Amino acid sequence: xxxxxxxxxxxxxxxxxxxxxxxxxxxxxxxxxxxxxxxxxxxxxxxxxxxxxxxxxxxxxxxxxxxxxxxxxxxxxxxxxxxxxxxxxxxxxxxxxxxxxxxxxxxxxxxxxxxxxxxxxxxxxxxxxxxxxxxxxxxxxxxxxxxxxxxxxxxxxxxxxxxxxxxxxxxxxxxxxxxxxxxxxxxxxxxxxxxxxxxxxxxxxxxxxxxxxxxxxxxxxxxxxxxxxxxxxxxxxxxxxxxxxxxxxxxxxxxxxxxxxxxxxxxxxxxxxxxxxxxxxxxxxxxxxxxxxxxxxxxxxxxxxxxxxxxxxxxxxxxxxxxxxxxxxxxxxxxxxxxxxxxxxxxxxxxxxxxxxxxxxxxxxxxxxxxxxxxxxxxxxxxxxxxxxxxxxxxxxxxxxxxxxxxxxxxxxxxxxxxxxxxxxxxxxxxxxxxxxxxxxxxxxxxxxxxxxxxxxxxxxxxxxxxxxxxxxxxxxxxxxxxxxxxxxxxxxxxxxxxxxxxxxxxxxxxxxxxxxxxxxxxxxxxxxxxxxxxxxxxxxxxxxxxxxxxxxxxxxxxxxxxxxxxxxxxxxxxxxxxxxxxxxxxxxxxxxxxxxxxxxxxxxxxxxxxxxxxxxxxxxxxxxxxxxxxxxxxxxxxxxxxxxx
Ligand SMILES: [Zn+2]
Numbered sequence: 001x002x003x004x005x006x007x008x009x010x011x012x013x014x015x016x017x018x019x020x021x022x023x024x025x026x027x028x029x030x031x032x033x034x035x036x037x038x039x040x041x042x043x044x045x046x047x048x049x050x051x052x053x054x055x056x057x058x059x060x061x062x063x064x065x066x067x068x069x070x071x072x073x074x075x076x077x078x079x080x081x082x083x084x085x086x087x088x089x090x091x092x093x094x095x096x097x098x099x100x101x102x103x104x105x106x107x108x109x110x111x112x113x114x115x116x117x118x119x120x121x122x123x124x125x126x127x128x129x130x131x132x133x134x135x136x137x138x139x140x141x142x143x144x145x146x147x148x149x150x151x152x153x154x155x156x157x158x159x160x161x162x163x164x165x166x167x168x169x170x171x172x173x174x175x176x177x178x179x180x181x182x183x184x185x186x187x188x189x190x191x192x193x194x195x196x197x198x199x200x201x202x203x204x205x206x207x208x209x210x211x212x213x214x215x216x217x218x219x220x221x222x223x224x225x226x227x228x229x230x231x232x233x234x235x236x237x238x239x240x241x242x243x244x245x246x247x248x249x250x251x252x253x254x255x256x257x258x259x260x261x262x263x264x265x266x267x268x269x270x271x272x273x274x275x276x277x278x279x280x281x282x283x284x285x286x287x288x289x290x291x292x293x294x295x296x297x298x299x300x301x302x303x304x305x306x307x308x309x310x311x312x313x314x315x316x317x318x319x320x321x322x323x324x325x326x327x328x329x330x331x332x333x334x335x336x337x338x339x340x341x342x343x344x345x346x347x348x349x350x351x352x353x354x355x356x357x358x359x360x361x362x363x364x365x366x367x368x369x370x371x372x373x374x375x376x377x378x379x380x381x382x383x384x385x386x387x388x389x390x391x392x393x394x395x396x397x398x399x400x401x402x403x404x405x406x407x408x409x410x411x412x413x414x415x416x417x418x419x420x421x422x423x424x425x426x427x428x429x430x431x432x433x434x435x436x437x438x439x440x441x442x443x444x445x446x447x448x449x450x451x452x453x454x455x456x457x458x459x460x461x462x463x464x465x466x467x468x469x470x471x472x473x474x475x476x477x478x479x480x481x482x483x484x485x486x487x488x489x490x491x492x493x494x495x496x497x498x499x500x501x502x503x504x505x506x507x508x509x510x511x512x513x514x515x516x517x518x519x520x521x522x523x524x525x526x527x528x529x530x531x532x533x534x535x536x537x538x539x540x541x542x543x544x545x546x547x548x549x550x551x552x553x554x555x556x557x558x559x560x561x562x563x564x565x566x567x568x569x570x571x572x573x574x575x576x577x578x579x580x581x582x583x584x585x586x587x588x589x590x591x592x593x594x595x596x597x598x599x600x601x602x603x604x605x606x607x608x609x610x611x612x613x614x615x616x617x618x619x620x621x622x623x624x625x626x627x628x629x630x631x632x633x634x635x636x637x638x639x640x641x642x643x644x645x646x
Contacts, residue, residue, distance in 0.1 A: 010544070
């Protein structure tokens with residue numbers, strides 16, 4: 001857990017214009033900044049950033065948030081990753097609570113490995129471009145394969161010399177710890193001597209989703225039957241093969257924009273496609289896809305297209321276990337590249353536009369593809385065919401999200417046609433698999449957790465004359481929101497000589513039942529805790545909080561500053577009273593309206609009780625209650641200085 005103090009330190013330095021401006025071209029317009037929305041395609045800017053409120057909002061697609069949520073949405077960072085990114089940018093040292101000694105050590109190892117990897121990348125890139133053996137062997141090999149220098153530089157490729165310890169010497173001279181060097185996989189230790197592990201190989205750095213280098217792939221240049229074609233970084237504190245897809249760092253925005261992720265086998269396929277302008281591509285590195293990798297894809301898109309080169313073992317491996325992709329709700333398509341070609345050679349042959357067309361025309365649904373392949377294998381063998389039907393039914397049953405029901409029905413129809421069986425029969429079989437799984441899961445799960453009953457939020461219907469006003473007052477919990485907004489914005493301002501607005505607020509709000517919206521109650525409770533603990537709760541404290549639901553709610557409460565007020569100032573040449581000037585009045589009136597709303601609810605409830613049959617005693621009591629409530633209502637109305645009701 002990152003401490004609240006650190007979060008405050010970071011958030012106090014955040015300049016939202018600088019952060020968002022790093023990804024979106026922004027232009028100043030009055031008090032705000034505008035740009036083309038990075039989350040949806042548009043020709044004229046509706047993406048607005050307010051430096052004063054430290055929030056952004058797109059008036060086109062409706063996305064909004066603060067600098068942290070921007071990093072989370074745009075860069076697909078987790079909350080903690082976003083904080084770490086900001087901390088590094090603003091040189092804030094991160095303090096953490098409840099960190100075990102093991103975790104601290106692991107963190108230190110990870111940091112050391114990142115530093116070593118970064119050093120190694122620069123070292124190998126320098127060799128590739130500057131040393132004789134680098135240009136003669138490494139660079140000429142890459143150029144001969146058709147890679148241009150700019151793409152080689154973009155992917156930070158490098159070359160490791162054939163000498164036995166050229167890198168190891170450089171690393172030792174730079175005082176890197178021997179144990180960590182071995183851990184990084186860059187060197188191996190033989191008889192107490194450090195030797196380079198990637199001798200005579202092209203170096204492909206592998207980046208994580210914050211752009212740090214977590215490991216390397218090293219490809220042999222000279223053909224050698226004994227040596228493996230690729231060597232990869234061993235599993236360590238930062239490199240975990242099952243969680244990586246090569247190229248995500250360079251592909252992330254293109255995947256987001258095109259809403260499709262292309263998956264190829266090799267590093268060079270990724271780079272070749274990039275060079276031709278197709279950037280939404282990642283590589284599996286030739287292993288079967290893991291749940292972690294599928295989730296990585298799903299951060300960006302639901303559409304995964306696997307580019308399959310007929311005789312490639314790697315992509316066949318990637319196909320295994322793709323049922324998991326269905327469970328994750330991914331739409332998986334396959335494209336078969338013609339014989340003797342791979343994506344790298346094929347895009348070079350066709351050019352980008354034709355390659356794109358080829359993908360679009362030839363991509364085939366994963367399930368249909370499976371059926372076709374399996375049927376071909378089964379031939380006329382009826383028992384094999386029966387097992388194909390079973391297997392496909394199980395696969396289809398894994399599409400279990402409610403919103404994908406039509407998709408499932410579609411598959412049942414198409415597959416029963418392909419397998420020449422009755423649609424109803426396949427349907428029943430699919431349902432059997434679903435049932436079996438549900439039963440299995442239920443037997444594993446503990447009994448349902450207690451779910452607190454939702455507080456009724458419905459607007460009581462009233463026949464009284466002011467029902468329209470009443471429903472207007474109820475609308476969107478307007479009063480509740482206004483009260484909380486006032487607390488957030490003005491809570492730390494002075495109320496009178498020795499009180500702050502927050503103190504007044506909590507005195508007035510002794511009755512928390514006044515709120516229907518439990519989320520707002522939660523904001524108040526957190527505010528109170530922080531306030532009492534001496535942490536200054538401001539809108540920012542909430543905006544930058546880990547709880548994204550809370551942050552979203554608060555950013556929706558905060559008003560976006562409009563141009564209007566500045567225009568008024570110019571037009572009338574006199575200061576216009578802002579909400580900041582009149583905060584005391586605003587708070588009093590917020591409370592009055594909130595109370596008024598509650599009184600109206602009570603009166604309404606009381607009236608409905610009256611309509612039911614009661615003894616005369618009960619009726620009398622209800623009538624007295626009514627009169628009492630009406631009196632309070634009048635008092636509040638008088639205080640509020642408004643005449644809503646005749
Ligand atoms: Zn937008």
